[in-house]
Amino acid sequence: MIPSLCSRQDLDTSDKSKGEYAMRKLAGLLAGLAIAALVGGCSADTNLINQATAKAQTDATRAQSSAQSAEQSAQRAQAAAQRAATNAEGAQDSARKADDGVARLEAMFASSVTK
Numbered sequence: 001m002i003p004s005l006c007s008r009q010d011l012d013t014s015d016k017s018k019g020e021y022a023m024r025k026l027a028g029l030l031a032g033l034a035i036a037a038l039v040g041g042c043s044a045d046t047n048l049i050n051q052a053t054a055k056a057q058t059d060a061t062r063a064q065s066s067a068q069s070a071e072q073s074a075q076r077a078q079a080a081a082q083r084a085a086t087n088a089e090g091a092q093d094s095a096r097k098a099d100d101g102v103a104r105l106e107a108m109f110a111s112s113v114t115k
Helices: 015-113
Strands: none
Touching: none
16 A cells, blocks of 8 residues: 555554555465465476486486497498308309319319320
8 A cells, every 4th residue: 555645544554554464464475385385296296207307318328328239239240241251252262263173183184094
């Protein structure tokens, strides 16, 4: 209530002013209580959110680690496949050389028998 300059009654602390003050004080206390209850209610949700966030981060870290391991395994498998292909080519070359050696021996044997 704003005191007016024309009237001295407004400056007097009457019972009406004390009642308004008490109501404002009560309203302020109730508002503070409501805010405290809201913060208290949200803190439980905040804890759940924080726990879920921590679990999600842990799961994401594990998934990233698993993905890196899978990628490394794939790289090792590719390298092994390349080595196997190289070894197979070497084995084919060896088989051709052996066949050539056998053919030469057969040719030498055939030519020695006919002499």
